[in-house]
Amino acid sequence: MSESRNAILGKLRAGRDAHPLTPPESDFAVLRNKRWDGAERLERIKRMMEAVHTEFLETTEADWPADVQAFLTAQGTRNLLFGPATEVGARLSSAWTDGGPELIPYADRVETFKERLFDGIDAGITTTLGAIADTGSLIVWPTPEEPRLMSLVPHMHLALLRADALYDTFWQAMTENRWADGMPTNALLISGPSKTADIEQTLAYGVHGPKRLVVVIVR
Amino acid sequence: MGESSINFAKASSAALQDQQLRGNFRRAMDGLMSKRAVQFADTAEWNGVRALGASVRLRALSKLPELLEKLEANCTRNGIQVHWAATTDEANAIVLSIMQRVNAKLVVKGKSMVSEEMHLNAFLEKRGIECLESDLGEYIVQLDEAMPSHIIMPAIHMNTKQIAHLFKQKIKEAEYTEDVAQLTDLARRVLRKKFATADVGVSGVNMAVAETGTLCLVENEGNGRMSTTVPPVHIAVMGLEKVVEKLEDVPPVISLLTRSATAQPITTYVNMISSPRKEGEKDGPDEIHLVILDNGRSGIYADEELRNTLRCIRCGACMNHCPVYTKVGGHAYQAPYPGPIGSILMPQVEGLEKRGELPHACTMCNACVEICPVKIPIVEIMGRLRSEAVHPGDAVRGAGSHASKAEAMVWKGWSMTYASPLAYQFATALLAKLGNAAPTSLPLLKEWTNVRTKPRFANRTLHALAREKGIPDV
Ligand code: SF4
Numbered sequence: 179m180s181e182s183r184n185a186i187l188g189k190l191r192a193g194r195d196a197h198p199l200t201p202p203e204s205d206f207a208v209l210r211n212k213r214w215d216g217a218e219r220l221e222r223i224k225r226m227m228e229a230v231h232t233e234f235l236e237t238t239e240a241d242w243p244a245d246v247q248a249f250l251t252a253q254g255t256r257n258l259l260f261g262p263a264t265e266v267g268a269r270l271s272s273a274w275t276d277g278g279p280e281l282i283p284y285a286d287r288v289e290t291f292k293e294r295l296f297d298g299i300d301a302g303i304t305t306t307l308g309a310i311a312d313t314g315s316l317i318v319w320p321t322p323e324e325p326r327l328m329s330l331v332p333h334m335h336l337a338l339l340r341a342d343a344l345y346d347t348f349w350q351a352m353t354e355n356r357w358a359d360g361m362p363t364n365a366l367l368i369s370g371p372s373k374t375a376d377i378e379q380t381l382a383y384g385v386h387g388p389k390r391l392v393v394v395i396v397r
Numbered sequence: 398m399g400e401s402s403i404n405f406a407k408a409s410s411a412a413l414q415d416q417q418l419r420g421n422f423r424r425a426m427d428g429l430m431s432k433r434a435v436q437f438a439d440t441a442e443w444n445g446v447r448a449l450g451a452s453v454r455l456r457a458l459s460k461l462p463e464l465l466e467k468l469e470a471n472c473t474r475n476g477i478q479v480h481w482a483a484t485t486d487e488a489n490a491i492v493l494s495i496m497q498r499v500n501a502k503l504v505v506k507g508k509s510m511v512s513e514e515m516h517l518n519a520f521l522e523k524r525g526i527e528c529l530e531s532d533l534g535e536y537i538v539q540l541d542e543a544m545p546s547h548i549i550m551p552a553i554h555m556n557t558k559q560i561a562h563l564f565k566q567k568i569k570e571a572e573y574t575e576d577v578a579q580l581t582d583l584a585r586r587v588l589r590k591k592f593a594t595a596d597v598g599v600s601g602v603n604m605a606v607a608e609t610g611t612l613c614l615v616e617n618e619g620n621g622r623m624s625t626t627v628p629p630v631h632i633a634v635m636g637l638e639k640v641v642e643k644l645e646d647v648p649p650v651i652s653l654l655t656r657s658a659t660a661q662p663i664t665t666y667v668n669m670i671s672s673p674r675k676e677g678e679k680d681g682p683d684e685i686h687l688v689i690l691d692n693g694r695s696g697i698y699a700d701e702e703l704r705n706t707l708r709c710i711r712c713g714a715c716m717n718h719c720p721v722y723t724k725v726g727g728h729a730y731q732a733p734y735p736g737p738i739g740s741i742l743m744p745q746v747e748g749l750e751k752r753g754e755l756p757h758a759c760t761m762c763n764a765c766v767e768i769c770p771v772k773i774p775i776v777e778i779m780g781r782l783r784s785e786a787v788h789p790g791d792a793v794r795g796a797g798s799h800a801s802k803a804e805a806m807v808w809k810g811w812s813m814t815y816a817s818p819l820a821y822q823f824a825t826a827l828l829a830k831l832g833n834a835a836p837t838s839l840p841l842l843k844e845w846t847n848v849r850t851k852p853r854f855a856n857r858t859l860h861a862l863a864r865e866k867g868i869p870d871v
Binding site for chain 1: 459560
């Protein structure tokens with residue numbers, strides 16, 4: 179359909195050239211100036227995310243696998259989807275003790291276990307690249323080892339957040355880390371469990387994505 | 398007067414009689430307005446981010462053809478297949494041919510206003526392809542066989558009771574309940590099965606980044622992520638104005654969009670897609686197609702003033718604040734885009750013959766202009782379109798189609814009267830003497846008096862009173 183392509187672009191070019199447009203400067207100061215102190219950032223992230231039903235689990239580098247297991251056991255979670263080929267996955271499976279929820283590796287293409295993924299998995303755990311104070315958002319870049327659906331299909335999503343990986347704004351996170359030089363297949367901001375207000379403006383959680391989002395803060 | 402095939406006046410009178418509908422809208426709009434105001438309580442911040450957002454959109458428009466080419470090149474490099482459609486027919490044909498090639502039977506859709514513009518569901522269903530809306534609001538509207546009444550909250554015209562009845566009636570496994578959590582959960586169960594088995598996912602695009610070839614989608618429910626991740630093929634449809642130049646242009650626009658639309662600092666998900674499934678990746682679609690739709694937009698772009706319509710980021714705030722929309726609701730407009738933005742966009746896309754009435758669905762109060770996050774001069778464009786509708790020309794399709802001899806004569810008489818002091822004195826003196834005697838049923842007067850009381854004329858003109866006080870005529 180390149181005929182349409184050329185016709186559309188030709189029309190746009192003629193229209194613009196007949197009446198060029200000089201846009202005002204883009205002044206990013208309003209984003210650049212949004213700053214919070216170290217401790218304030220995490221406080222704000224927690225406050226904003228809790229306001230949309232996110233739960234928090236505080237733990238340490240040494241204890242997080244055991245704490246996650248204890249938490250899930252207490253919740254009655256039957257199983258946990260994880261990425262076996264990541265460092266986090268290795269920690270998790272070596273520290274996991276018998277009697278806890280079953281660890282299910284996301285090791286193959288989704289086509290091989292789609293039915294189970296949609297019907298039989300209670301929780302999934304992923305890493306994050308940090309969090310954003312301005313909006314209370316987690317930055318998640320899925321990878322081949324930690325695929326996209328891990329943070330979407332299971333009823334509960336656990337997200338590991340390093341307490342030192344915090345940004346002021348979305349803009350700061352993407353400019354400082356030069357995202358524009360190479361975007362991944364999928365980059366996400368996640369700011370709570372899935373929700374809707376489509377029925378008479380009444381907020382309901384867990385519509386299509388996870389019903390619960392648990393941020394595991396690792397210090 | 399040109400034939401208007403769509404009758405807003407009639408539909409809005411009917412809507413005004415519907416107390417249930419008015420209540421539903423009033424409640425929803427009041428809530429949205431006050432919550433939005435809280436989000437933008439910091440005036441300096443609002444001014445800053447709004448100016449930035451407007452500059453991002455204007456910069457994109459200033460380089461529109463180049464940015465679209467760049468978007469195409471970068472998407473193609475990333476493995477996203479780009480298609481161009483001059484009309485909605487062409488866009489539908491492109492979508493259909495992809496679906497036929499992969500033998501698609503079931504399509505799940507994330508929310509997309511462009512697909513509403515294309516009437517894609519009806520088009521595909523006629524060809525035997527089931528097209529399921531997965532955004533809860535769109536799902537409700539689809540079950541009800543209705544149209545969305547708001548671009549952000551499609552089912553805003555219905556209350557819980559009405560939705561409860563609808564679910565009971567249309568969904569096999571439904572038990573009657575007015576519990577919103579249970580209704581939501583029911584939709585979750587029904588749609589999960591569909592996500593898992595759909596052949597194609599269709600979505601809209603909130604923004605496409607030329608610099609990186611990235612499609613950005615914002616949403617709360619997760620249905621957008623499902624539709625763009627689970628099925629083996631993802632087709633994204635976008636209006637050609639949705640491009641931005643740089644990745645760093647995305648944060649300010651998203652911030653304006655989510656706060657203006659639903660008063661959230663951000664939506665639950667910001668989903669940025671730059672490529673189909675790569676070698677070694679375990680999920681995601683194997684194919685992504687981006688359909689770039691013109692449908693009259695390149696014509697709008699050619700006009701310096703009307704071009705501003707294309708800044709729109711589809712936040713819906715102008716609807717929530719419009720004294721007309723909030724009273725009559727979205728359906729009266731009988732258009733995919735209702736409210737102020739619809740009233741300026743629809744006539745330009747579909748022509749003034751068909752949509753010439755919509756620019757009159759406006760009191761010119763300017764409320765929409767004050768809250769528009771990208772500063773679109775909506776009311777000025779409204780005035781321009783009113784004028785285009787009665788003056789033949791080629792800026793807008795159907796220009797001149799609403800021209801009326803009687804109206805033209807009235808305006809001519811009015812301007813002659815106001816240009817000549819003598820004629821003015823004569824006319825005002827005449828009205829002071831005879832105005833109160835004129836029957837309310839006079840042909841032109843009737844248009845005003847059938848919904849309003851006739852004003853009473855003072856029996857002395859202001860000029861006469863002033864002269865009495867010793868103030869001379871100039
Ligand atoms: S015209 Fe402005 S307020 Fe209305 S939907 Fe578009 S961006 Fe939002």
